[in-house]
Amino acid sequence: MDILDILREVEHPAKGDKDIVELGMVDRARVDGDKIVVVLAFPRHRDPLAEYLVGSTRAALVRHFGKEKEILVETIVKEEPKPRKAGLDLGTEEIEKVRHIIGIASGKGGVGKSTVAVNLAVALARLGYKVGLADADVYGPSVPKMTQTEDDAPQAFQEEAMDGSGTVKEVILPIERYGVKWMSIGYFAPPEQALIWRGPMACNALKQMILQVRWEELDFLLIDMPPGTGDIHISLVHDIPMEGAVIVTTPQDVALADVEKGVNMFLNESVNKRVFGLVENMAWFTPAELPDNKYYIFGKDGGQKMAARYGLPLLGQIPLIQRIREGADTGEPAAMSDEGAGLYYLDLARRLVKEVES
Numbered sequence: 001m002d003i004l005d006i007l008r009e010v011e012h013p014a015k016g017d018k019d020i021v022e023l024g025m026v027d028r029a030r031v032d033g034d035k036i037v038v039v040l041a042f043p044r045h046r047d048p049l050a051e052y053l054v055g056s057t058r059a060a061l062v063r064h065f066g067k068e069k070e071i072l073v074e075t076i077v078k079e080e081p082k083p084r085k086a087g088l089d090l091g092t093e094e095i096e097k098v099r100h101i102i103g104i105a106s107g108k109g110g111v112g113k114s115t116v117a118v119n120l121a122v123a124l125a126r127l128g129y130k131v132g133l134a135d136a137d138v139y140g141p142s143v144p145k146m147t148q149t150e151d152d153a154p155q156a157f158q159e160e161a162m163d164g165s166g167t168v169k170e171v172i173l174p175i176e177r178y179g180v181k182w183m184s185i186g187y188f189a190p191p192e193q194a195l196i197w198r199g200p201m202a203c204n205a206l207k208q209m210i211l212q213v214r215w216e217e218l219d220f221l222l223i224d225m226p227p228g229t230g231d232i233h234i235s236l237v238h239d240i241p242m243e244g245a246v247i248v249t250t251p252q253d254v255a256l257a258d259v260e261k262g263v264n265m266f267l268n269e270s271v272n273k274r275v276f277g278l279v280e281n282m283a284w285f286t287p288a289e290l291p292d293n294k295y296y297i298f299g300k301d302g303g304q305k306m307a308a309r310y311g312l313p314l315l316g317q318i319p320l321i322q323r324i325r326e327g328a329d330t331g332e333p334a335a336m337s338d339e340g341a342g343l344y345y346l347d348l349a350r351r352l353v354k355e356v357e358s
């Protein structure tokens, strides 16, 4: 009979009847001539159960071998590997190689943040930069659909941290498409599940998702922020080392009132981040058959006025273009195109680079 099988009879009284082999406490067990030597490892000195377990180990061995062998049961102290750090102290190893982390935000929903974020990421990549985009909208992630990566599943694995602490951390590989690295909670949770997450859970999932991704070296990591200026935003702005933000707005007055909240979220004293500029989305509409006409459906120059009021650059005005909406729905970003909509985004990307690097 294998000596380990005998040792499996020794249950640990404080570990739900798990045996010492299962618990990894048997450091060595060998038959050496007419001697049997078993070394049990305990996580600390003077373990209160050491004596008891040495006794029951000896008893189990005596039961099987009787008096024919000399039985030696020794103990050593072996510290347990440090448990994974609890909470959100995830470290910043993965994100340290990112040069600029920029939030794409607005106070208001539906103004086109995600569309701008996805197309801006693609345009920056087309200009030769290394780019990633994290979709921070837990309740309505749109990046997988907008990039036709809905059926992709990011690989995840565990790895020992580089800091020598023995901490084990989870690493997630981003999805790559259109020259950009994408990450979204949508790759992991079906939408119905995300909807029932309470605020703190959503915040944690988000931060983990952004901080555990192996982005490698990036020039730009864009964060597509969820609509609003609530708790999730405040905690994101605090916990993700963002350098600043780009604020998206439509020209409407009502949108502008909310945008003001969005701008304040970054500029207020406790946060004190840069706002690189505004993007006026859906600035006008030009029908294909009347290419010289501009219809200011949502008002004219609202973004410009807002920019002037805050002393911020207007990074771009993107018209309402059917190709943009179609691209968002089919997952082929308009920024891939060399004409029309594509040019607006390339232009926006150049302006942003200029602001960030200035």
Ligand SMILES: Nc1ncnc2c1ncn2[C@@H]1O[C@H](COP(=O)(O)OP(=O)(O)OP(=O)(O)O)[C@@H](O)[C@H]1O
Pocket: 108, 109, 110, 111, 112, 113, 114, 115, 116, 137, 140, 142, 225, 226, 227, 281, 282, 318, 319, 320, 321, 322, 324, 325, 326, 328, 329
């Ligand atoms: N310039 C544009 N031309 C045409 N359609 C656009 C344009 N910008 C955005 N859209 C469309 O408007 C809708 C809303 O855009 P999007 O989802 O990007 O907004 P959002 O601000 O991210 O919304 P949410 O606040 O829900 O996150 C989408 O259907 C998108 O395709």
Ligand SMILES: [Mg+2]
Pocket: 113, 114, 115, 137, 142, 224, 225, 226, 227
């Ligand atoms: Mg969005």
